Amino acid sequence: MSDTHAQTVAYVRTTMLPPQDPPRAEAGAIKWLRENMFSSWLNVILTLLSLYLIWSVLALILPWAARGIWDAASLTECRAIRDQLYGEGSDVACWAVISDRWQQLLFGFYPQDLYWRPVLSLVLFLVAVLPVLFTEMPRKLLILTGLAPFVIFWLLWGGSIWSAVSILLGFALGWAVLKYTSEPLGALGSMILAVVVPLLYWFLLAGTVAGALHAVLPIGIQEVQSKQFGGFMLSIIIGLAGIILSLPLGILLALGRQSDLFFINKVSVGFIEIIRGVPLIVWLFTASLLLNYFLPPGTNFDLMLRVIIMVTLFSSAYIAEVVRGGLAALPKGQYEAADALGLDYWKSMRLIILPQALKISIPGIVNTFIGLFKDTTLVVFIGLLDPIGLSNSIRASTDWNGVYWELFIFIGLMFFIFCFTMGRYSLFLEKKLRREHR
Amino acid sequence: MSELAIDREIDRSHMSVSDEVAIQISKMNKWYGTFHVLRDIDLTVYRGERIVIAGPSGSGKSTLIRCINRLEEHQSGSIVVDGTELGSDLKNIDKIRSEVGMVFQHFNLFPHLTILENCTLAPIWVRKTPKKEAEATAMHFLEKVKIPEQAHKYPGQLSGGQQQRVAIARSLCMKPRIMLFDEPTSALDPEMIKEVLDTMVELAEEGMTMLCVTHEMGFAQAVANRVIFMDAGQIVEQNEPKEFFNNPQNERTKLFLSQILGH
Numbered sequence: 001m002s003d004t005h006a007q008t009v010a011y012v013r014t015t016m017l018p019p020q021d022p023p024r025a026e027a028g029a030i031k032w033l034r035e036n037m038f039s040s041w042l043n044v045i046l047t048l049l050s051l052y053l054i055w056s057v058l059a060l061i062l063p064w065a066a067r068g069i070w071d072a073a074s075l076t077e078c079r080a081i082r083d084q085l086y087g088e089g090s091d092v093a094c095w096a097v098i099s100d101r102w103q104q105l106l107f108g109f110y111p112q113d114l115y116w117r118p119v120l121s122l123v124l125f126l127v128a129v130l131p132v133l134f135t136e137m138p139r140k141l142l143i144l145t146g147l148a149p150f151v152i153f154w155l156l157w158g159g160s161i162w163s164a165v166s167i168l169l170g171f172a173l174g175w176a177v178l179k180y181t182s183e184p185l186g187a188l189g190s191m192i193l194a195v196v197v198p199l200l201y202w203f204l205l206a207g208t209v210a211g212a213l214h215a216v217l218p219i220g221i222q223e224v225q226s227k228q229f230g231g232f233m234l235s236i237i238i239g240l241a242g243i244i245l246s247l248p249l250g251i252l253l254a255l256g257r258q259s260d261l262f263f264i265n266k267v268s269v270g271f272i273e274i275i276r277g278v279p280l281i282v283w284l285f286t287a288s289l290l291l292n293y294f295l296p297p298g299t300n301f302d303l304m305l306r307v308i309i310m311v312t313l314f315s316s317a318y319i320a321e322v323v324r325g326g327l328a329a330l331p332k333g334q335y336e337a338a339d340a341l342g343l344d345y346w347k348s349m350r351l352i353i354l355p356q357a358l359k360i361s362i363p364g365i366v367n368t369f370i371g372l373f374k375d376t377t378l379v380v381f382i383g384l385l386d387p388i389g390l391s392n393s394i395r396a397s398t399d400w401n402g403v404y405w406e407l408f409i410f411i412g413l414m415f416f417i418f419c420f421t422m423g424r425y426s427l428f429l430e431k432k433l434r435r436e437h438r
Numbered sequence: 439m440s441e442l443a444i445d446r447e448i449d450r451s452h453m454s455v456s457d458e459v460a461i462q463i464s465k466m467n468k469w470y471g472t473f474h475v476l477r478d479i480d481l482t483v484y485r486g487e488r489i490v491i492a493g494p495s496g497s498g499k500s501t502l503i504r505c506i507n508r509l510e511e512h513q514s515g516s517i518v519v520d521g522t523e524l525g526s527d528l529k530n531i532d533k534i535r536s537e538v539g540m541v542f543q544h545f546n547l548f549p550h551l552t553i554l555e556n557c558t559l560a561p562i563w564v565r566k567t568p569k570k571e572a573e574a575t576a577m578h579f580l581e582k583v584k585i586p587e588q589a590h591k592y593p594g595q596l597s598g599g600q601q602q603r604v605a606i607a608r609s610l611c612m613k614p615r616i617m618l619f620d621e622p623t624s625a626l627d628p629e630m631i632k633e634v635l636d637t638m639v640e641l642a643e644e645g646m647t648m649l650c651v652t653h654e655m656g657f658a659q660a661v662a663n664r665v666i667f668m669d670a671g672q673i674v675e676q677n678e679p680k681e682f683f684n685n686p687q688n689e690r691t692k693l694f695l696s697q698i699l700g701h
């Protein structure tokens with residue numbers, strides 16, 4: 001056949017027909033519908049039933065939400081407008097409560113003329129996390145990421161710039177301890193020292209240092225008290241601080257739990273089990289009430305800071321367990337190969353083990369973070385004004401007494417946006433890492 | 439097991455055994471719980487030796503060579519590697535390990551790093567070699583194992599034989615003075631066994647001190663200067679390859695050889 005040429009054989013086609021579309025029923029939406037929704041009798045029934053359910057829910061909610069009233073100063077006014085528009089007693093939303101009080105829901109009692117500060121902080125935060133979330137960004141930006149928390153701290157609470165600087169000094173101190181004592185003391189001893197020294201500094205010296213510096217060179221902006229913080233701003237601050245701090249702590253706890261060193265191992269296990277075994281709300285009450293008995297009288301230990309610490313400890317116990325799962329999933333050969341090349345414990349963890357273990361743990365870690373973020377609403381029980389707390393106080397005003405759904409829908413939607421974004425990012429990261437290391 | 443595959447002339451000009459001791463093991467014992475895995479092991483390895491360790495499954499071959507870079511700890515007796523005794527003194531263990539290369543049965547490459555990064559990681563972080571220099575060295579050894587073009591792929595994209603050659607290159611990048619191989623070819627298909635064995639033969643030709651646990655008797659005959667037979671945690675017999683294969687003394691060795699060579 002190989003030497004038969006097309007032009008010599010009359011029945012061989014020399015030009016190709018253009019490809020035809022597949023028959024209508026075999027393509028596009030119709031085919032998809034037939035295969036996925038109407039492929040059998042059972043499937044048809046289920047499809048129709050689901051459609052009916054969705055329709056009835058939407059029929060209930062959509063008109064209520066879409067016909068909602070946005071422009072009113074109080075619930076009574078809202079009702080008057082409604083009666084006028086849709087007739088007496090008809091069921092429509094009163095979104096006016098949101099348009100009237102959205103600033104409060106977002107910022108709590110933060111001074112109105114200073115709203116730019118939390119907004120700028122959020123922008124700064126988003127810029128600062130970019131190089132962390134997306135590894136394609138230049139690595140040098142990570143230095144800015146490291147400084148961002150201190151700038152944000154200063155922007156939010158205001159006051160003298162030197163308090164932020166003096167806190168930053170504590171971290172520098174820890175870093176210096178780590179750098180210069182790891183030779184004589186060994187990795188573990190120097191790490192413990194690098195935690196203890198800054199803590200002592202913050203408790204005993206930081207205030208004095210800041211005061212002294214301020215006396216020499218007073219730079220500052222208007223101070224805002226913690227109790228003026230509220231709304232989503234509060235949830236986001238507590239949530240993000242908890243998320244950022246609990247990841248490294250959780251990793252250390254997971255390594256501790258895996259460690260052969262008796263003391264480290266038992267402390268980690270004990271810590272994880274105790275923290276996990278008690279409800280968060282109990283820890284929050286501990287933070288707000290009990291700590292006052294333990295701290296020396298007169299110390300003014302910010303309630304928000306206490307809450308952040310508690311939330312961090314709480315979620316780090318969960319992170320530790322998630323990461324431990326990742327560590328256990330790695331084949332023993334990875335540990336052995338790292339050892340056999342002469343990498344010491346910390347290097348093999350940092351370069352070989354953790355990158356792989358964390359990759360496995362991403363879904364669990366993000367899951368924990370989402371949980372933590374939503375759990376910040378529990379702070380309402382110790383008197384902090386998170387969105388739920390604010391919705392209570394909005395309802396306590398005579399203007400909006402009796403509004404429930406609208407507030408909760410708004411709050412729910414806001415939380416959903418945050419949590420959904422985190423979930424999507426986790427999927428993106430999983431896909432990307434899978435693509436990279438097939 | 440094949441009597442394979444080493445189909446070329448071996449260049450013996452650099453294969454010389456010096457009288458410098460590389461590894462000295464004496465009266466070494468090891469237990470797993472109550473199970474006595476290694477019994478009174480005495481073994482002296484001179485620099486430049488190519489030793490093949492053979493023996494039935496479970497006889498303690500892996501355990502023995504894993505003791506040499508302290509992936510396993512022994513409980514009595516002594517192991518001296520390059521003049522340093524492996525004791526409970528932890529300070530120098532990473533130093534010993536960086537001088538002793540190890541190749542595993544299942545390669546154990548790092549799947550999250552590229553081939554090149556696998557090879558440069560230890561030189562950069564353990565030896566503090568500048569990145570550029572480490573990469574040049576890595577490319578040199580990747581060329582030697584004949585896969586420089588794979589440098590930017592991930593281990594998961596390579597065949598088993600290629601992965602094992604990368605693993606050998608990764609060890610060589612640390613410029614080790616001793617290489618340990620634990621059944622480097624037994625997880626591979628026959629075609630790939632040859633490419634890995636070729637690499638090992640070349641290494642032997644350059645005078646590397648090697649301890650290989652392997653069932654490739656062709657390799658043993660071609661390059662080993664000593665074959666050690668282990669059974670039930672003991673070194674039962676050792677001899678130069680010709681004598682070992684043609685004139686085994688011990689009954690257990692004879693039985694093992696008849697099984698493995700199919701006589």
Ligand SMILES: Nc1ncnc2c1ncn2[C@@H]1O[C@H](COP(=O)(O)OP(=O)(O)OP(=O)(O)O)[C@@H](O)[C@H]1O
Pocket residue numbers: 470473475493494495496497498499500501502
């Ligand atoms: N971690 C361990 N705990 C308890 N027993 C072990 C452990 N590792 C190995 N053993 C036992 O020690 C004995 C020797 O094991 P080793 O792996 O050294 O044998 P081997 O000669 O390498 O065998 P193979 O040819 O199958 O690799 C075996 O009986 C094995 O079951």
Ligand SMILES: [Mg+2]
Pocket residue numbers: 499500501620621
């Ligand atoms: Mg073995």
